[in-house]
Amino acid sequence: MPDNPTDPTDPTDPTSAPGLRFAFGTLTVLPVRVVRWDRDAARGGMLWAPLAGVVVGGGAAALGLLFLLLGADPLLAAVASAAVPAVLTRGLHLDGLADTADGLGSGKPADDALRIMKRSDIGPFGVLTLVLVLLAQVAALAQSYGDSWTRGALAAVVSAAVARLALTLAARTGVPPARPEGLGAAVAGVVPLPRALAVAGAVIVAAGAGGALLGPDGVRRTALAVLVALAAAELLLRRCVRRFGGVTGDVFGALAETAATAALVVLALG
Template sequence: MHKNDTSAISAWDIALTLVLLTRLPVPKLQDQLFARQAKAVWAFPLAGLIVGALACAVGWVALQIGLSPLISATLCVAAMITVTGAMHEDGLADTIDGLWGGYTVDRRLEIMKDSHIGTYGVLGLIFSQLLRVLAIGILLEADWLSGVLVASLFSRAMMPCVMRILPNARKTGLSRSVGSPPSSSVLIGLGIALTFSLLTLGSSATIPMLCAVGTSAVVAATAKARIKGQTGDILGAVQSVSEIAILLALAAMI
C-alpha cells in the first residue's frame, strides 16, 4: 500500500479491522496501514460477520451432537467472547460502572478507565449475557442461525455511527487513536450491513435493525449527557446492547 493512500476502500481494511476488533491471528501488518484506521471502519460489519460465522458454527455443531439449544447457545456466546477477547463486554461493564458510578465527568471517565469492575458492571454483564444466551437459544431451536449472523454484523455497523456523531470524551485511548471516521466510510459500512440483513432475513430484518438503531441512539445520548462524548468503552457498549436488541427482537418474532 502507498504510504499516502487516501482511497475510500482498501483490501487491507478487513485485516486491519480484524486486528482492532478481534483476537484472530492476522499476519503482521505494515505500520503505515494503521493510518487507515478511521477509513477502515466500513469493514466493521465484515468483522462482525466473521465473528458471527465462527460462533454459529460452534452452535450448529453443538446442536448436531445432541446438546440442548440452551447449552449450544451458551457455547455460541462463549465462542464470540473468545474470538473478540471480551472487548465489547469489557466496554459494556466499564460504561455501566462509569456512567452511573460518578458525579462528575472526570470521575466517570476515571472509573471507566479503572481495570477493576464494580457492582453495576457485574450486574450489567450478568443480565446482558443471560439475555444474549436465552435469545440465541430460541433462535437455535427455531433453526434461525442467520439471525445470529445479522445481529453480529449489524451491531458492528453502529459503532462507526457513534464515532462519527460524538466527539472523543478523552485525549487518549483506542477510540481517540482511531479518530473520527469519514462519512463515506460510515455509510459504506451501513450499506453493507443493511444489504446483508435484508438479503438474509428479508422484511423480518426491519424491526430488529430499528431496535439496534434505537438502542445505539440511547447509549450515545446518555454518553453525550454524562461524559460529553464517546470512548472505546462506549463503542463496546453500543455494539453489545444493539446486538442484544436485535437478538431479542428476532426471538420475539418466532
Template sequence: MFCVHPVHSRTRGKQVDIREYIDDVARSVAFLSRIRVPQRHFDGHDGRLNRTVRAFPVAGLLIVLPAAALLSILEALGAASLFAAFLVLAVQTLLTGALHEDGLSDAADGLGGGRDRDSALTIMKDSRVGSYGVVALILSFGLRTSALAGIIPLLSPIGAAMVLLAVAAASRAAMVWHWSTLPPARKDGVAASAGQPDPSAVQAALLSGAAIAVLFLLPNAPLLTIASVALAIFAAVFAFTDVVRDKIGGNTGDTIGATEQVAEIAALCALALAL
C-alpha cells in the same frame, strides 16, 4: 509518446481498491478480536482507523463465523438449546477477547457510578469492575443466551448460524455509527488516537452492515421481523448514545465497545419476540 490505456488504468484502480479493502478487513479483524492476521496488512499503516471502520461489518461476520459454524453443528446434533447458546457465546467471547464485554462493563461503571463527566471518565479508566459493570455483564449474557436459546429451535441449523452472522454484522455497523456521531471524550483515549471515522467510511459500514443483515435474515424471517430488528437496534443504540452524550459529552473506546453489546442484545431479543 507513452500513454496509459484508460481501461487498464481503471482495472489497476479497481485492483488497488480491492487490496485496500482487504487490508481494512484484516485490520478490523485484528482490532476487534484476538485473531492474528498477517503483518503485511499493516505495512505502512499509521494505526488510524478513519477509513478502516468501513470494514467492521465484514470483520464482525468473519470473527463470529467459527461460533456460527459451531451453533449449526450443535443444533444438527440435537444439543439442548440453552447449552448451545451459552457455548456459542463463550466461543464468541474468546475470539474477541471479551473486548466488547469489557467496554460494556467499564461504560456501565462510569455512566452509572460517575457523579459528573470527570469522575465518569476516571471510573472508566479504572481496571477494577464495580457493581454496575457486574450487573451489566450478567444482564448481557443472560439476555443474549436466553434470547438465542429461544431462537434456535425455530430455525434450521444453517438458519440459526445465518441469524448469528446477521447480528454480528449489524452490531459492528452500530459501533461505527456511535463512533461517528460523538466526538472523542478524551484527547488521549483510544477513540481519539484511532481518529474520527470518515463520512464515506461510515456510509459504507452502515450500508454493508444493513445489506449483510438483510441477506442473512431474509431466508429465515419475514420482512416485518427484519424491520422490528432494525428498529430495535436503532432505538437501543440511539438511546445509549444519547445517555453517553449527556453524561460525558463524547465517545470512548469503552462506549464504542458497549454499543456492540447494546445492539447485539437488542437484535437477539427482537428476534426472540418476533419469530
C-alpha cells in the same frame, strides 16, 4: 494521500489492505497485524467493521450448529454461540460494557466517571449489566435455535455484524473523543456520515437477504432487528457523549454489546 509514499495502498480507500487489517486486527483476536494506525487507516477499518462481525458471527453460528449436530439442546448451543464473540474479542466488548455501566451509574462528574471506567475492577453496576446482557443473549439465541437451526444461525451472524455496524456509525464525524488518547480517540470522528449511512444501508439489505431464508416475514424481521439494534446503540451513544463528553474504547464496546443484544431479542420474538 498515504502517509508513506512508498506504500502502494491508500488507507483512505476502504477496500485497501490497511483498512481491512485495522478492522480485523483491532476488533478480533485473529492473527492480523495492523500496519497503519493513522486516521485514514482507522476510517477504512471502521467501514470494514461489519465484515469482521460477519466472520465472528459465522464462527458463533458454526459452533452452535456443531453442538446441535452432536445432540445438544438449544440452550447449550446458545451458550456456545454466545461464547465465540467473547473469545474472539478477548472479552473487550463485554469489559467495555461493564466499565461504561459503572461510569454511567457512578453519578460522578465526567472526569471522575472516566477514571472509574479506566480502573481494572468491575463495580456493581458493571456486574449487574454483564449478567443481564449475557442472560438476554443466551436466552434469545436459545429461543431462535429452538425455533429452527437456520433462525439461530442467522441470529448469531446478524447480531455480530450489527454490533460492529454500530461502531461504524459511532465513529462518524461530529462524535468527539472523551479522552485525547486510546482507541476511542483513534477512531472518533473518522467516518464521514454519508459513508457510514451507505454501509448501514448495505448491512440492512444483506441482513434482509439472509432473512429470506425464513420466508417473507424473515426479511422484514431481520431488517427490523438491525434498525432496532442501531436505534438502541444510538440512544446509548448520545447518553455517553452527554455524560462523558465523547466516546472511549469502553463506550465502543458497550455500543457493540447493546446492538448485538437488541438484535438478538428482536430476532427471537414472533
